[in-house]
Amino acid sequence: MVRDRTLCGSLSDEELTALNRLGRKRQLARGETLAWAGDEAVLCANLLSGVLKLSASTADGREQIVGLLYPSDFVGRPFAQEVEHSITALTDAELCVFPRKPFEEALENHVRMERLLLRRTLAALDEARARMLMLGRKTAEEKVASFLLDMAGHLAGRDRRPAGEVTFDLPLTRTQIADVLGLTIETVSRQMTKLKREGLIDLPAGRAVTIRNRESLQERAEAA
Amino acid sequence: MVRDRTLCGSLSDEELTALNRLGRKRQLARGETLAWAGDEAVLCANLLSGVLKLSASTADGREQIVGLLYPSDFVGRPFAQEVEHSITALTDAELCVFPRKPFEEALENHVRMERLLLRRTLAALDEARARMLMLGRKTAEEKVASFLLDMAGHLAGRDRRPAGEVTFDLPLTRTQIADVLGLTIETVSRQMTKLKREGLIDLPAGRAVTIRNRESLQERAEAA
DNA sequence: CGCATACTTGATTCGCTTCAAAACTCGTGG
DNA sequence: CCACGAGTTTTGAAGCGAATCAAGTATGCG
Secondary structure: HHHHHHHHHHHHHHHHHHHHHHHEEEEEEOOOOOEEOOOOEEEEEEEEEEEEEEEEOOOOEEEEEEEEEEOEEEEEEOOOOOOOOOEEEOEEEEEEEEHHHHHHHHHOOHHHHHHHHHHHHHHHHHHHHHHHHHHHHHHEEEEEEEHHHHHHHHOOOOOOOOOOOOOOOOOOOOOHHHHOOOOOHHHHHHHHHHHHHHHEOOOOOOOOOEEOOOHHHHHHHOOO | OOOOOOHHHOOOOOHHHHHHOOOOOEEOOOOOOOEEOOOOOOOOEEEEEEOEEEEEEEEOOOOOEEEOOOOOEEEEOOOEOOOOEEEEEEOEOOOEEHHHHHHHHHHHHOOOHHHHHHHHHHHHHHHHOOOOOHHHHHHHHHHHHHHHHHHHHHOOOOOOOOOOOEEEEEOOOOOHHHHHHOOHHHHHHHHHHHHHHHOOOEEEOOOOOEEHHHHHHHHHHHHO
């Protein structure tokens, strides 16, 4: 169950019921935006199912996806007046939403929850910085290979076959992958077909991807 | 005084003396590295003076600076076994260093300090993500313009003249600037001379920079 | 003064983008 | 069941921005 890894998981029963009174389930359809950059920040949430993107964009419309959120991830930015990054559902998603102000008060009153949020934020910061290395210094091939391995880690569960061969459906379009990697859609497509031609991956249909040779793919991803 | 903005600033007098017993002053010379990526994480600190860089690099030696730290900034990564990013002094620097474990205990015992660290970490995360947009989607000119404005904000104090003309010394070499922006040293140099030729900035000597026309520079920086 | 390091400038190359068009996917309705 | 069409992905050709390669010029320190 997801509950075990959410912020709520750190609470005692009494604390939990108090927080649950604050929270409301909310569904998001694929493509629906929970909050737009520049809006007043009114809510925080736990992601129960689905995948969300966090994105920033330039004045002339260039977009960069600055984070991907998976089930049990925390959503939103406590203590900020304004939403810094748009939050959009990449798949249908389900959230447990809290109004920001009451949630902040709950944080103050429940040290364990605050502590857990701190640890998660520190982890998110490490991840963001790892992605900075990727954006600034990796080649297109390295970016695509890293991305596929990352997605495999998040989406392919624990059912890894001996050969390390796993299959999963990407929750992102090519355009969105390009926006994660700081590339164009054409470059992403070309790199994917190249990796397929070379037998490291397979692209059976639509958004599906099979990792055929994890080791070689890891080599292509280079990394720190 | 810097103290007012450090984590210590959130503490009562008794708490402060307790923390001070933990902490030791430490000097770093320009170029000296406090911790190497991959090392065991043994310390946290407050930066009292100077500028530090946080950097990541690929296996084959490409480097990306993933963060710059200024006086009053928090240094280190509580709750991590291993150092994720190398920490190096760009200028001579002075820190108040705490052993990590005792510092973590202090965090647990002093809710206000933990709370302040949470807020700072959230702010650092926002900044890292803004930099992801820059790395992924901005042109060389936009990157350099953004960088100069950023440095002006940190280094030029509050003594902004009416015309917005400010001068300061960059604490980074061209190579380091390139490592912040995900460019090469030559590209950085060319963009700087271009901005100078066009009258937006001046490069009087060595590392000195004068912002001549903040508005135009802002336009070149594009941004969100 | 002389050497090492840092910075600028120029010529060329290359990886990625841009522009363009064909091929595929998938939902819908005939 | 298949034809249709919008959206998505792949593929190709050409162009461009930044990297690379290569000098040449400052800067600073012994």
